[in-house]
Amino acid sequence: MTKNAHFLPFETLPVVPRGLGIVNYPIASKKLGASAFHTGISELPPGVPVPRHSHNAEEQVTILEGKVKIKLDDREEICQRFDSTLISANVEHELVNVGDETAYVLVVYGSPEVSRTFAGTGETVGIGSEADRF
Numbered sequence: 001m002t003k004n005a006h007f008l009p010f011e012t013l014p015v016v017p018r019g020l021g022i023v024n025y026p027i028a029s030k031k032l033g034a035s036a037f038h039t040g041i042s043e044l045p046p047g048v049p050v051p052r053h054s055h056n057a058e059e060q061v062t063i064l065e066g067k068v069k070i071k072l073d074d075r076e077e078i079c080q081r082f083d084s085t086l087i088s089a090n091v092e093h094e095l096v097n098v099g100d101e102t103a104y105v106l107v108v109y110g111s112p113e114v115s116r117t118f119a120g121t122g123e124t125v126g127i128g129s130e131a132d133r134f
Contacts, residue, residue, distance in 0.1 A: 004033035013041075019134040021045040026128060030112035038109040038127060044068065044097040051134055052094040052119035055127075058110035059087040061095070066103025069096045092119050 013025040023043040028034040038057075041064070044050065052071070061070065062084040069078050070085055071094040078098060079085070087093055089110075097103040114127040125131040 002033060006032065010041075016128065018042075018132065020048050022048060022050060022134055024128070029128070034112050036110075036112065038112050038114050040107050040128075042095075042105045042107060044095065044103040044105065046097050046100055046102065049094060049096040052092050053116050054090050054092045054119070055087075055109060055117070056111070056115045057089050057113075059085075059093075060106075060108040061085045061087065062106040062108075064104040064106055066097060066101060066105075067099035068103050068105060069098045070094070071096075 008027055010025065013027060016024045016026065018024055022045070025041040025043070027039040027041065029038050029040075042050070044066070061079075063079045063081055065081060067078060067080050069076055072085065072087060073091060073093075085093075095105065109127070115124050116127055116132055117124040123131075
């Protein structure tokens with residue numbers, strides 16, 4: 001087994017525009033050698049939603065900064081700094097920055113092979129792929 005040990009300063013992370021002003025900063029991924037999970041930070045402008053979707057893997061979402069309304073199935077809650085969710089695979093969810101400032105969200109997926117299925121279209125794309133746009 002290959003050993004991986006990386007320091008990943010935020011300012012060195014790739015910057016990946018996702019549309020609607022949303023930006024992702026991939027952290028640990030299969031490309032970097034992760035074998036059990038996939039992580040990143042998402043930057044959400046005020047008022048902007050991450051459209052309703054689901055994943056093929058478990059997901060933890062932790063608010064690092066800002067105020068984000070998170071809808072899980074038919075429930076919703078306003079989450080603030082350090083509030084977290086645990087979302088099972090195939091559970092539809094949506095995030096909306098309901099604050100006045102940019103929100104930063106840490107996302108951890110329970111697999112290095114993660115897909116996103118958009119609820120509105122049924123389209124499934126790989127996380128971080130060119131097709132993974134809002």
